[in-house]
Each structure stands twice: as C-alpha cells, then as structure tokens.
Amino acid sequence: MFNKNDKLTVLAIGAHGDDIELACGGSLAKAVKKGHDVVMVVVTGVDSHDHKNVPIRENGNAEKEAKAAAKILGVTKLIILGYEDTLVPYSADLITKLDDIMIKHEPDIVFTHFVFDTHQDHIRTAHSTISAARRQNTILLYEPINPSGQGYIAFRPQVYVDISKTIDQKINSLKAHKSQYIKYTEKWVEGVTARAKFRGFEMGVDYAECFEVVRSELRL
Template structure:
C-alpha cells in the first residue's frame, strides 16, 4: 500500500497494529465506503506482544487496512511498551497531520489499563494542537484538524455518540481476524491489549451492547471533548 501526500479525510491513530480495528474498525469501513479517504497510523510494531513478530504484525496490519478500505497505513516505529509523550514523538505525529491534513483525527480514549493506550491518546492530543502552531517547524505548513474523536478499547464511559456500524460489521470482523497472530489459534486465550479471555467474543459482545443502546445490531461508541452540533434534532429522534 503506497503512501501518498494527498489530503486525507480521516487519520486513525493506534498504539499497536490492531488497536484501530478493535475500537473503530466499523466506523472506518463505513466512512471509506462512503468515499471518504482514510489513513491509519500505528505508533509501534507491537513487538512486546506475547504472540507474533514485528514483521508478521506489520504484514497483518497492511492486510487489515486494505480490508477496511484505507488509502494507506504507516508505522512511526516507537518502542512498544515505552511510548513517551516527548517533543520528538509528538512531532512525528504532528508531521503526519501536517502532511495529510485530515478533517478528523481518531485516537484511543485517554483512560485505559494499558499505558501505551493512555500515552498514545495524550501524544496525539498534543500533536493535534502543535500541528497548528505556525512558528513550530515553520518550514512545514501548519494545520490543525477540526476535532479528535476518541475510541474505546478497555474502558467505555461517558461516550458522546454511538455510530451504527451494523452494515459494515462483517468487514470489521474480517479486519480484526486479519491479525491472525493475535486472534487466530490464540483467539480463545487472554490477550494483553484487552486483558480478557476470549477477546473476539468480548469485542463482539461490547459492540452488540453499544448497538442495542441505539436500537441497531452493532455500534461503536466515541467521545469528543466539544459539543456535538445537531442542525435538526428531529432528523435523529423524530423518526
């Protein structure tokens, strides 16, 4: 999958090669099917994981990105298990934002059992802000997307909205299953990223529950820090 310099609509950031699929795979598949251009950025290769190797996980990640309809997927090669929110790492993410100029950024929720998820959330939030500072690395044009949408991995609380992903849920499952080293033969064993046994069943039951909250088969919940604008509430609740 070739990396381009064309503007992208959505960039989804994850700490590990399967985070984005678990938390927001349905949304990304849905938006890509609608014609929006999607890019995925993994901060690490997941090399500290019990299962799989960095090379295998990169290959699986590229396959999953193609299944979701992403334009490209890149890896910033930060150390797994030691993502630090420092200037160098923040600017790695900020340069990606400036290069592809997305309308929306997607990142993990900041309260999570895995320190890498927490630090990825903090890092991307800071990168979002610093990408818009004109005097910071002025040789690259400043740009700040409209919003960051936070997805959930281990914890779900205080979400702002739920997206109906029912039509694209099989696509999400296929993308998750593309990470065979994590979810294949080992799929019934505990997975560190979620801290649960039978992680595939956990993901599906969680998404079924979120869907039930809005009266559909499958949903994905998200949180934003700013009010959600609604031009016409009756289009949402008046049906």
Template sequence: MNVLAIGAHFDDVELGCGGALAKHVAKGDDVTVYVATQSGFANHRNLEVRSSNVAQAEGEAAMKALGIQHLICGKFRTLEIEFTDTLNIEILRIIEDRKIELVYTHWIGDIHHDHQAVGRASLHSSRHVPRLLMYRSNWYHSPMEFNGNYYVDITDSWPKKRDAIMAHASEMNRTGHKWISFFENEAENAGQRIGCRYAEVFQVLKWIE
C-alpha cells in the first residue's frame, strides 16, 4: 500500500500517527511524509524558539526513528500557511506521483491555524484517494468534537513513536517533556478501549475497499 502522512510542521505526524506509520513500514508499505512548512518559529516577543534548520534536522532524525525513507519538505512559512491552490496543488502532485492509496492528515477541527489549513487542503486534494484518516497532534480544546472511530494497535511500534517524538529535542526542552507523558497517556487510553496496551485513534473521513 502507498501511504501518505501530511503534517503542517515537523513533529505533527510523529505525534498524530507515528505509531501507525511505523506499523505500515514494518508491514512493507511504501510510506511518504509531507511536511508543508519549514517549521522554524518565533514566540510572541519575536524571539526565535526553533530555527528551520534545527526543525528539519530533528524531523529527519524522527523519520529515521520511524523507518521512513520518503520525506518531502514544503517551503511554506510557519503560521502563514493558507488553504490556497498553491498548497492544494503541491499535495495533489504528491498523491498522483506516488499513487497514494491512504492519507493521514490533520483533523480540520484543530484550533491551530496551520493545522486547519493543511487539513482542509488535504481533504480537497485527496478527493480521489480511497482512504482518508484525520489525526490530532496537540492537546488544546476545540469547539468541534473529534469523533475518533478508527483504532490502530501500536503496542509494538510505540517505542519507535516515542523515539521519534524525543528526536525533537528543541520542542522537548520547550514543553518540559510533557509531550511524552501526554501522548503516552492518550495511547494508553485508546488502547484500553480496544483491549491492547497502546493505540492511536483517528477520525475516518472515508474508507473505500
């Protein structure tokens, strides 16, 4: 199967679907990750938090941890990405060139501006892809409800997901390692619902056999 995971920033797919991606790799599926932005950003006082070079280096290390060989990096600027044809066309070209059969992307109810734009563009550009799953990659509340209804047992691939998250040292330092505890708890809770140790949960937009 040809799989595409789409994220606005380096770290999004690792947090949202890293376990499922590692599982695809283990099964022999061809997995591509597309990251739309250069992923460097500054805080509200215009102090650099993460440079684009650091973000890419950490992202490449995270892909290595997951076993993913195909990483495509976009050139959009963090916090400035919009739902436009430029983004739509970039995603559509990847889908067509790599004959994608399954897409993982941002949940469109996410409150992060970039996540919403990339999620909407993914839905638009994946019109002819038979399977589309949406993931969450942060811990903030939204006025919309995430209707998680598709579970993937990631018990065996959780260590690789954890290593991929840990590869983002700049973000781990910023969050005080809260990412690991939060997303491990999320995986444990999802696993409890389906009778395994760790799981990821997605919202199905479509699934055609």
C-alpha cells in the first residue's frame, strides 16, 4: 500500500490492554524496527471487574501491564483513555477523543477491532474509531481471537504482514499482561502462536498477522 521508503505513523486502537498485542503486536514491533512512528491507544486501561464483580485487574495492574507490553514491542507512545471496562460507549465523547488523537498524530495507517466481534467493548471501539477516522485513508481491522469470539460475520483476511522476526516480541508482550496470562493460561499463547503460524503458511512465511480492509490508500 505504501512505498517502502515512506516513513509512516501507525495508530493502533484497542478496547483493553492486550487487545492490540493479540491482534497486531507483531506488526507494530516490525514497524518500530523499520523506524516508523507507532502510537497505541487503550480505550479502557484502568482496573476492572467481570460481570459478577470479580476483580480481573486491580491495584493499577491494567496500566502497569499495558506499559510493560508496549515497552516490549518498542512502542514509546501509549495513550490510556480510562473508560470503564465492559462499558465502553459508542459516543460523541469517545469519537471526539479519538479524533483529537488522529489530528495530533496524523496516522497513515489506523488499526482497530473487527466490527463484527462479539465483545461489546470491541464493537463500540471499532465503530468509534471508524467514525473518528472519517478523514483517514487507510483503516485496517484486526482478526478476532478467543476470548473475543469469532463473531457472526466471517472475518476476511485481506492484508498480510510477515511477523516472523517479531513473533517473540508479540508473545512476550502478551505474557506481560500477567493477569490475562494467569486467567487464560499457556493455551492462550499457544492459540495465538498457532494462528500466526497458520497465517504465515498462507502467505509463505513462518508467522504472519492479517487484517480486513475498511479502506486503503495506494501510493504509487
């Protein structure tokens, strides 16, 4: 989509700490290695509880884990908006905040959730991002993976990124989210690795991530 000599600004927006790492962590680490500017935005990022009010992340762990994971990917620009977990709104307030971030950073590529995910926070983050990105030319949706669910409309893998040299950073960034790693166990990491291996097989490399296109600019 872009000339290989272009210096890009890449903006990745996720509902929770670990969403971005799960879906495009390898791509972001690769972008950093190539000298591109990378910005990560976590829409929630504060302490959270499940629907039964059982703590998931507390005592500031959400922010600590997000910062540790971003550091592993080499990303120095991390923005945490602090909305309440499970209650992310599709609202003018969130859209305006994301719009302000895009005006400030002028991204060439915007990554966000698949719009037919099954987690309400992911869906609302995706729609809010797309609304805010109405003036952005390249928007890519990342592939959902459990525990997000697979959605009721099939994800279409349209854009592939070879992450063979950054798969370890991706996996280590996931493990930095210790609360999630404890909750979902090593099987979580095994599943993510297996999917990257499969997507890599599809494009003829060791490991890959893939994305669905909302719209894309071709620079000739």
